[in-house]
Amino acid sequence: MMNKEKIRADFPMIQSEFEKGRIYFDSAATSFKPKCVIDKVVEYYTKESANIHRGDYDLSYQVSSEYETVRKLCAKFLNAKSENEIVFTSGASSSLNLVAYGYGQKFLKADDIILSTEAEHASNILPWFKVSEVTGARIEYIPLDKEGIFDLEAYKKVLSDLGNKIKVVTLAHVSNVLGNIVPIKEVTRLAHEVGAVVVCDGAQSVPHIKVDVQDLDVDFLCFSSHKMLGPSGVGVLYGKYELLDVMDPFMLGGGSNARFDICGNILLKNPPFKFEAGTPCVEGVLGFGEALKYLMDIGMENVEEEGRELHKYFLEEMLKLDNVIVYNPKSETSIVTFNVKDIFAQDVACYLNSQGIAVRSGNHCAKILLNVIGASETIRASLYLYNTKEEVDRAIEVIKGVTLEKCIGASI
Amino acid sequence: MMDELLKRDIILDHYQNPRNKREVNDGSYLKNHMAADSCIDDITVYVKIVDDKIEDIAFDGVGCTISTASTSIMTELLTEKTVDEALAIIGEYEKMIAEEDFDADKLAEANAFDTLSKQANRIKCGLIGIEGIKELLERYKDGKQ
Incomplete structure (x- = not known):
């Protein structure tokens, strides 16, 4: 207790x-935030103000190292294979858009199928509307039962009807309206059988239930810090490294490239850094680290x-x-x-x-x-x-x- | 200020028996669908203006007590008024909601919302239908110029 x-x-x-x-x-x-999270955010502004991954002075080094420590902590929290599978974003919506843009728009083609449900939050369906518009891929919905709950049998039927045309299955792990838990591990296993990748909207699950990305085997998991005791302005995209590696970033700019030249050649950094152009919400990530520790301590x-x-x-x-x-x-x-x-x-x-x-x-x-x-x-x-x-x-x-x-x- | 029980009865009455609430499919009406500002209230207003005079106003859609009752009351207040008179009444209503001095005599039952401004989260409800009517009246005036 x-x-x-x-x-x-x-x-x-x-x-x-x-x-x-x-x-x-x-x-x-x-969610409300515990004092340790708030203190950490304030501490960054009062004692640790410096940009990350930039300066050659002690404070910048220290903040960079704290920032990267949070990435490691987050990988541990999710049981990811490596911290390089953890991309910091501005929130779950940003993470979901990043997958839709960087993976969906890049790899989907006309007549491919994006499989989802009618229970999705706008942030997990509207980005796929756009993918559909740009690529010609079409969205199909797994029928829900009469209470709006995910129906595994209906899902199996859709898989057997549409088979390997399905390239992406995108679902909320826990519905933000009905609070039901989708059996995402089984969903993922079956999706992989037809060769689809699984995008899991974890905004309402990660704060409340134990999520082990290796056990669930999802390809992408998106969630926000602010719903799980952390600051707003920070989110996470977990992605399997080999998928992150081939995906496009949503934004280009400082911090995401190793070098570029006047001819327009860009050499992007490796994941996760290629996705994190611009100065991130440093204080938010540090505060998020405290939220993770708080939840892990309990x-x-x-x-x-x-x-x-x-x-x-x-x-x-x-x-x-x-x-x-x-x-x-x-x-x-x-x-x-x-x-x-x-x-x-x-x-x-x-x-x-x-x-x-x-x-x-x-x-x-x-x-x-x-x-x-x-x-x-x-x-x-x-x-x-x-x-x-x-x-x-x-x-x-x-x-x-x-x-x-x-x-x-x-x-x- | 209007008595609280009286206010409640007026709002309850207009919510349970909204006046002029019906869908209109008639090209002689101007129409405004007010749904972009809020994902909750979804109200459409219709105004028929003949020779600068409001011959008929109606509204339809889904709304809370405050948006339904305020729109219903305003349709009654504005029927048979000229466009300028109607805009003046709406102006007084807006002043009331903004906590400025206003002419209570012009607002009749709409005075039921004279303390709505204290409930910040309901102000939008009390304005949605009325702003929709105002836009139509202004559109009419612009069209004449």
Whole structure:
């Protein structure tokens, strides 16, 4: 069991005057940061300001070496074969776009197939729309079951129907709307049988469950630091080295090339450096390193177990409420997506805000999925390791008492 | 300032029985689909103007209580007004939302939103349909010039 009090004490937001008595149930959007992360970011600006990979002075060397240490730590966190498989980006969206541009646009051809689902976040489907437009490859969707959940049998059928025309399978490991875990290891094994590469959107999985890239065998994994206790402005693209090696960078510029000449010849550096043109978010990467250490100290197994238990409790309590429709009764991690019967999601979310509870309403950037589950807008409550059962109890009491009159009252 | 219970009743009434809420397929109406600013509210407004006068206004789509009720109220307020009168009413409404001095007499039931400015996250809801109508009126005026 985790020591909740100790964990909560580590988060200045939770201890802040503003948050006192409030409940933050929007960690799927972004998480709070522990003090060690914040201190590290500040420390860079107060004690370590220097660019990386450049200067010939002690401080630059020290910061470069710390920056590269975070890369090694991240490789260890994911059990990657080498730190050279870890590319720092500005976030999961940037990582996903980089794969679509650098791999998809380079290697896909007309009539190739990109396989995905209708449950994807905009950041994992719109870049592939572009690949399709540029290359003529077409996007096919694996049918979801009636609750919007990934269906392994349906996937197998698509694989057997379309076979080796499928070049890319791109999927969220955990849906940002429904919180279900896709069996990505099996998905990957089957995709490899038809010769497709697997792009895994790990934005909602890496923060919550143990992800071992060698075990899952995914070809690419994309995620953000800010959803897993780290600073915003930093993300990771994990890619198998041989794929990164043949991929194009999204941007060219300082730091990504070894040399170039007046004739236009460019000799790019090796991965991961060829993808990191320009000065990166140095303080963010250093802070991300502290977030990784924080999670590794607790142990991702414990983060996962605690997350599942808290989620199970929240879900069970929500399912008892007569005035609530839960759209993901089988979800396993973090996210409960619901509506209060007969009240527009945004009105409920605003009322919950007036009661000190932060949730998100809308379509959560997964606009196709809402057609599947039959709701144009939903409310998403997403929890993380600093949330407690007591907060769940208080939220349940408030949700139980939501009425349309109260919702309007909260806005006037 | 309007009494809180009265405000709530007005908003509830316009949300549950929105006025002039229907889809319009008539080329004589100007049409504005307001969906680009927000991925939640998705409202289309329609205005029919004859000789500088608003003969009819309607709206359709999906919205929260505030966006639905504010648009519904405004359609009632602006029907039969001239384009300039309508723009003046919308101007007073915008001043109210911006917490500037405004002429409450011009706004009738729209005064139900006289404290909406305190709820920063709802301001957009209270403006979406009305700004849509305003754009159409301005488009009409531009077209005449």
